Amino acid sequence: MKKIAIVLLVALLIGALYVPALAEADKPFAGTEIKVYNWYDYIDPEVLTIFEEETGIKVNYVNFSQNEDMYTRLSTGAEVYDVIFPSEYMIERLIKEDLLAELNLDNIPNKANVLDSLMDPAYDPGNAHSIPYMWGTLGIVVNTEMVEEPVTSWNDLLNEKYAGKIFMMDSVRDTVGLALKNLGYSMNSHNQDELAAAGEWLMAQKDSGVVGGYIMDQAKDMMAGNEAAMAVMYSGDALYAMEKNDKLAYVIPDEGSNIWVDGMCVPKSSQNQEAAECFINFMCRPDIAQKNMEYIYYSSPIKQVVEGLSEEEKASIAMNPTEEMVARCEYYVDNSDVAYMYDDIWMDVLM
């Protein structure tokens, strides 16, 4: 009896030594922990579990709700992150301030899956620092049952018939940006007069009492629950709300709007760059991108996923805007040199 026990014990010990050795071969980063800093509600949590199982890398997953918040946490060095998900204008700024590591693209072979139109962008030539994660536009979600007239312009957000039922975003670039665009200016204006005019438009909107609130993540639930008539939203949130309420429609106003890309980057302060690149590569895998898209409803830039869209999805303005619509839209450019002007306007509106 004793002998059998010893044999078993020895076998177990050998097995215990052998299994990790086996795992080591295809899990080069097993045991590493990476800190991933992403937007709230912007991943299928299951994807993280699959990643941990496949690679043995432990993911410490934390969230932000605005680029500016993320920038503050990162730039003060309060914490060290391994993968972050900034929007394109923030990527540009982070590159300028030398806060991003240069990616070793050999470690990210799945970059070949990304739509060519989104590769080699002006904000990050050659994708030296970022790989696109999701992309989309900014627009108005309309409850077509509550709102009788067709919505085609940002000015429809002034309609006093829907006082208290129109929701704006609690986000300086988007809200000041749409006011600028509405007046025919660039969303990246550096001109004091143009910005002042945009500020007046927003103040007039607020003072007229049409604005029900300046919110972020709650907007999709309010639209889905028929609590709001119109809300400014990112296309992905719009798709989420439209999925839950078929009376909703998404509009990219005639004046034009913002087109954005959220990228995946590795901060310079990261100690685990290779494991981080392994994570980025994983996120570009078609089956994983598909899972994320189905969960968060944003448009994935992965070719295989786009090709697999249904006819209905391809026809959706929020999921797949036409080329003509995209042409009306504008990327944000880093505005940190005039950010105080945007801030002044925004504080007046918000406070």
Next chain:
Amino acid sequence: MKRSWYATPYALWMLLFAVVPLLFVCWYAFTTPEGTFTLANFQEFIKPRYMGVILRSLKLALYCTALCLVIGYPTAWFLAGRGFNHAQSLVVLILLPMWMNLLLRTYAMMTLLDDNGVLNAALQALGLGKLKIIGTEGAVLMGLVYNYLPFMVLPIYTVLKKMDYSVIEAAEDLGCNPLRVMTRVVIPMSVPGIVSGVTMVFMPAVTSFAISTLLSNGKLRLAGDLIDYIFNQSSNPNRWNIGSSFSLMMLVLILISIGFLRKVDPDSEGGGMW
């Protein structure tokens, strides 16, 4: 070991997490980002854009304190009543919500008061119209009163409970009617509790944060939200300095109210809770 050493862990804790950060705040408040001395950060405070927020905070905190007093005093009087056997359990009921996180309670409040929330659903079921609550100043005020009411009831209750009932009997024997017993005996004797309650409601209300943003759908922000915005989202290169100067001003406001409390209630009879 000397008895005075027993508090060492707490003293270290305070040093590390209260005194040192406070010194940082003072340093930032009086310097530029380059580190030279300046008072310019405090000039920001009087800009109309910020003044509006400060005044709104003061106004709402005053309303909140007044409402808490009007609701809380009779409650405390009722609880402290002689021959009332269930006082302890009711006090626990009043304390109960305080065991839950303030943000959770505020989120619960949002669900209750929403346009299609529980309250409006009930009103509609009764054939009454809907009430627009969330997004108004009234919602913020309700949230503040709801969160801070226990801080008013408890100190007043403590003082009334300790009061010698024979004083009231004496007043009655000497011919006071119930109203005069209240105005000439009970209320004057409970002043320490009132002062304590008023301070303990006013202080957190004036510096409150997140409650107003949530209940007003982001339309009404208070001083606490302003400081949060300056620190976390502002693109101003002086944001830490301006934010610190604002924090310091709020601290001064709190110190003034504590000084006021000491003056009216020198022996902390109102069960000083700090």
